[in-house]
Amino acid sequence: MSLIDPQLKAILVCPTCHGDLEEDDAKGVLRCQNDGTEFPVRDGIPIMLVDDAKPTGEG
Numbered sequence: 001m002s003l004i005d006p007q008l009k010a011i012l013v014c015p016t017c018h019g020d021l022e023e024d025d026a027k028g029v030l031r032c033q034n035d036g037t038e039f040p041v042r043d044g045i046p047i048m049l050v051d052d053a054k055p056t057g058e059g
Contacts, residue, residue, distance in 0.1 A: 003028065003041040014039075015048050031056070 002009070003023050012021055012030070019034030029038040030046050036056040040047045 003030070004044055004046055008046070012046060012048065015050055016053075029054075 003025060009021070009023070009030075013019060014021060014032035014034065014037060016037060017032065017034050019032045021030040021039070022033055023029075023041075024031055024038070027038070028041050030041060030048075031038045038054045038056055039049075040052060040054075
């Protein structure tokens with residue numbers, strides 16, 4: 001099951017590096033494939049604010 005609408009996900013990119021995002025349903029986040037930064041998804045709405053992001057260093 002997708003966290004957000006597929007059409008919305010298709011146009012979203014990481015606001016810091018413009019990398020592609022992948023969904024992590026278990027954690028409820030969108031993760032940047034380049035730098036690993038995680039952005040929360042609340043009630044189907046991605047919160048793409050850098051201040052709310054969680055850097056993971058996994059990218």
